């Protein structure tokens with residue numbers, strides 16, 4: 001038997017406001033009937049209109065092609081990675097799903113999501129990866145995937161087709177460390193993200209090599225890269241630096257700019273921060289990310305949720321800076337992970353990146 005059950009009718013969710021999954025139809029590929037029932041209950045708690053559970057890949061793919069009446073389309077799909085076995089990798093399932101059902105987000109479940117599986121999920125453009133033991137977490141991840149699909153900007157009533165974000169860093173890898181997860185998250189929900197790196201980082205190695213690494217890292221995150229050639233170690237908040245940022249602002253016309261904080265022990269970071277404040281005086285929203293050299297005076301007031309997949313993208317982008325890995329203590333994966341995990345306290349998700357909002361002139365959300 002391939003179809004486990006059809007579960008219809010929302011059972012209401014506890015809090016006020018519209019249920020996040022109201023009116024949605026979810027396709028569930030899950031090997032275990034009891035787990036499928038727990039997932040269906042959690043999804044219906046968040047308002048899902050129907051949950052259609054199947055227990056084979058064939059049924060999953062063909063149900064995706066021809067949803068049962070009265071469902072016209074699926075809003076999201078959930079796939080149990082344990083289905084695959086040695087002959088059917090998660091990467092292959094995601095590839096087939098994406099080819100047959102472009103635009104329908106897939107959340108992957110696993111008994112014990114590993115960093116390696118998160119990388120596979122990232123490459124296959126899964127919306128998220130969650131533990132099979134966490135039905136509530138799964139429902140929240142599905143709700144997030146559906147919301148990003150319906151309103152990829154995450155900005156209700158903005159009236160814009162695509163928001164543009166410019167992220168400024170003094171050296172190659174600064175932006176990835178401070179905001180890599182958020183860049184990935186926004187770029188993959190439809191934002192147009194540009195990274196501006198002010199130097200080739202000549203003090204940290206061969207500039208040609210560092211440039212190549214910087215391009216690869218931006219590509220992994222889904223961002224475009226602009227590079228200036230200011231002197232590594234002796235940047236100033238002078239006219240040259242301001243004009244370099246102004247050129248990028250003129251080219252990108254950003255709705256949001258994110259840069260180093262003033263509360264930073266590195267002189268280049270402070271200079272780039274100050275120059276960006278001047279260059280972005282007319283930009284709607286300006287915020288600061290946290291660098292490894294930020295001081296305790298860095299005071300974030302916004303926290304961007306990251307999924308396992310966003311975290312995997314951040315780590316992959318930082319890893320692209322091969323020439324730095326051996327010599328920089330702050331590039332160690334356990335530190336990067338635990339830092340994001342710590343900030344997750346403030347966003348009720350496992351991982352988050354902090355932002356210190358400097359100014360905002362309208363309701364655009366970072």
Ligand SMILES: [Zn+2]
Nearest residue numbers: 170171174269
């Ligand atoms: Zn730096």
